[in-house]
Each structure stands twice: as C-alpha cells, then as structure tokens.
Amino acid sequence: MSDHSTARPRPRAFWADIRFLLGIVLVVVSVVGVWLVVSAARQTAPVFAAARTIVPGDAVDADDLRVVEVALGQLQDAYASPATLEPGAVATRTIPAGELVAKDAVGDAAAVQTTHVVVRTSTALPAAVTPGSTVEVWSAPLLDRGRYDTPRILVASATVVSVSDDESMMGSSGPAVELVIERADVAETLAAISDGSSMSIVPTAGEKP
Template sequence: MTHAETSARPPRRALRGDARFLLGILLIAASVAGVWFVVAAARQTAPAYAAARTIVPGQVVAADDLRQVDVALGQSAAVYLAPGGWRDGMVSTRTIEAGELVPADAVGDADRMRTTNVVVPSSVDVPASVDAGAVVEVWAAPPQEDGGFEDPRILVADATVVSVTRDDSMMGGGAAALELVIPRAEVAVTLAALADGAVMSVVPTVGGGE
C-alpha cells in the first residue's frame, strides 16, 4: 500500500464523528415529529353527547335530553356516549348534570335497572335548593296504637330527586311531595310505610341541600 493510498483514506475518528452527528440529527427529528404528532392528536375532536338538562337515575333518556358536541377526548373517546351509542329506551343509571359529557356506562337498558320511582309526601318542606338530581334521605315515623307516632327513623338513606311539588296548602302548610328514585330493594318498605300512615319526611343529605 503506497503512502498516497494511505493518505487518501479519511481518518476513522472523522467517520465516527459524522455518524454521531447524523444520529443526533435523527434523534432531534424524531423528537420534533413526536411532539408534532401529540399536538396534532390533541387538536383532533370527536363527536360526543352532553346532557341538555339534568338527567336522574331511572329516567328514560330521550333525544332532546342530549346535545351533540365536538370535543378533544383523545384516548378517552370510548369512555363517553357518542352518536351511534344511544338508542330509544335507554335509561340513566346515575345522575348526569346538565352540560356534563355523558359517560357510556351512565346509560343502559331499562330491564337492568335496580331502581324505581315513587312519590313521597313530606310532612316538612324541603329547601329551595333541593331540586332534580339532589340526593335526599327519607325518614318515617310509624303510627302508634294510642294515636301518637314513634320516633322517626331513616327509611331510605340514598334517594335521588326527580321533581318537587311544593304546596303551602298541603298537610297544614309547608309540606311538599317529591318524586324520588329509590333502590328496588327498598320499595316494599316505603310503600308499606305510606300505606300504614307513617309521617314521612324528606330531608337533604349532609351538604345535599346547601
């Protein structure tokens, strides 16, 4: 090998330096592309349903109870109810506040519901803040044989208000009647208390009527 041939070859250090430089460029390009992909994905929106009004458990979800919105959900898109996921006859399984995105698991078939609706007269008025979607307790004071009433006790600890009718002329004034969603397991005892003439009182749970 002649001296001229040896001097014509690039030094190995220079080749290594070029390789590292190219690798650095590739890493920077990959990083920029990854950031661009994340930003582009975050800007993409998908249609979903939001509650047009407060929806309570057990309520049949009609088309006008929902409004379609375009939101950037990313990988969470499957968590929420989207067009094509709603069908006639579906009911709410929990309270969905007005404007809230509707979770896919917050609606289902009526035959799977474990709650039902009853109307309970309250011997005392309820705060004005108690409205559709509020969580309340139902208390009952069973009648005694001597004409009095026993001490009140909690009959239903967790009921959801569907509607409230306030009427000062009811039961001497300051009373109300409430349509409530209660667990099916507590329907029998509630109806029995109503049939026996128990004094019923509906009160907000702690913080529920403030």
C-alpha cells in the same frame, strides 16, 4: 534545498460522524413527536352531553341530549355518541345538565331496578334538596294521634326528580317530593306513607347545604 513534507488534513473521526447523524435523528424525532401531540389535541369527536339533569330510570333520547365536539383522545370510547347510543336506553345514574354522558351512565331499561314514588314530607325541605340530588328518606311511625315513634332511615339513598310545594292540596303537610328509589324499598315506603308515618327528606353527606 531543504525537504519540506506536504501537510495533509487529518481524516474526520468516524465517531464524530455518527454523533452528528444521531443529533439530526433526535431533532427529527422531537419535531415529529410535537407535531403528533398537537395534531391529536386538535382532533375532536362527537359525543353526547346532557341537555337537562337526567335521573336514574329516565328514558334517554334526542330531546335529553346535545351533541358536542370534544377532544378526548384515548378516552373517547368511554362516552356515548350518536354511533353508540342504543334506542330505548335509560339512565342508570344521575347525569347533571351539561355533563358528558359516559357509556356506563346509560343502559337497557330491562336492567334498571328503580322506580318513582312521591313522598309528602312533614317538615320543610333543606335548600340542598333539588332535582338530581341524593337524599335519605326518614320515617317516624305514628303511635297515636299526634305522637310518633323515633325516626329511622327508611330509604338510605334516593334521587330527587322534582319538588312540588302545592299548599292547595287538602290535608297536605309539606312539600311533595318525587323520588327514584330501588324497587326493593318500594313496599316499605308505601306502607309508611299509608300508615301515616311522619316522613322527612335529608340530604346525604357531601350534598351542598
């Protein structure tokens, strides 16, 4: 009678068990990562959007804003919200209607260095000159009756508040444009208006024609 040895199963390699466990861990991590991304994308926060075009120096209150729920993630802190907007805040730059209001677009009224002036132009306005647009103000000093000096830039950057084309005003020569300008430009602008200079409004580079 021959001697037959009983076959025993070979023990499972230790490294194979580790590889199996690592595979499970990677799957779990992947699933959790996807869940976190989807969850974050679904989380929204209330922030302000401009209900109208707001120009620099305008007071910013509840009538000028609307609350919208937006998923901003880590960018949330960069935008003004009902919890962060201070009473008496004013716009520090133009905020187009519908745009989310960035925190740096509003500030303390005491820090604003702009004011409003009305300039009546001697020429027709380009179509790009609309509320909220950025323009240059040019003036040509009056030399004598009907003769003007070479035009020059009077204000390099101004923001249009409103445009009025009221031809019923006595002595009107063109549309009246309300502008926001730096206080440093006020004296020279008023001097040009009072001495009869020919005034023109020109859209800055980048404004749509």
